[in-house]
Amino acid sequence: MMQQPQEIMHGTTTIGIVFSEGVVLATEKRATMGYMIASKNAKKIYKITDAIGMTTAGGVGDAQQLARLMSVESNLFEIRRGRGITVGASATLLSNYLNQNRYFPYYVQLLVGGIDESGPSVYSVDAMGGATREDDFVATGSGSPMAFGVLEDRYASGMTESEAIELAVRSLKSAMRRDAGSGEGFQLAVITKEKFEVLDDSQLDQIAASLRN
Numbered sequence: 001m002m003q004q005p006q007e008i009m010h011g012t013t014t015i016g017i018v019f020s021e022g023v024v025l026a027t028e029k030r031a032t033m034g035y036m037i038a039s040k041n042a043k044k045i046y047k048i049t050d051a052i053g054m055t056t057a058g059g060v061g062d063a064q065q066l067a068r069l070m071s072v073e074s075n076l077f078e079i080r081r082g083r084g085i086t087v088g089a090s091a092t093l094l095s096n097y098l099n100q101n102r103y104f105p106y107y108v109q110l111l112v113g114g115i116d117e118s119g120p121s122v123y124s125v126d127a128m129g130g131a132t133r134e135d136d137f138v139a140t141g142s143g144s145p146m147a148f149g150v151l152e153d154r155y156a157s158g159m160t161e162s163e164a165i166e167l168a169v170r171s172l173k174s175a176m177r178r179d180a181g182s183g184e185g186f187q188l189a190v191i192t193k194e195k196f197e198v199l200d201d202s203q204l205d206q207i208a209a210s211l212r213n
Contacts, residue, residue, distance in 0.1 A: 011181030013143030052114035099129025143175030
């Protein structure tokens, strides 16, 4: 896990989990401006391709611009090469763009996750362009210390999709209990070879309610 500049850790929790057949990306919905809750339904998961997604923490405008950029560049890559961009190449592209702008940085901490011919993977990308492949799981944002406590305790190699979803929700619940910058509900996407599925609120609320702690 990379060291994160304190100014881009404010106000969110994002999680990436690798399971046996794909990747789960999850966040909560709260967006803050200092001590004020600016939004209770902030979008923090973006679809880049049918097999790659991105979570965002930090400046909303910066994150949205980067999501648009990654979507366009990934489409251009497929048109030019005749094949989809890999997860690693997508993370490298994002890393290069951020590094080129390090003197006027985008205030973001991003996760890029998905699946390609080499299998599922998740990458953490910081504002200066540093990119690290995370073998099992990763969390970013102000709620990440609480989320990591649950992830470290409960993650197991070869988890099923349902187990990974449950772990992501449980980790977010832990962060939302103790981190003022995280709250308002859950967002979660499952990425496998067959689908890019965003679970609806009722599904996530049902999963959260079923968890005893």
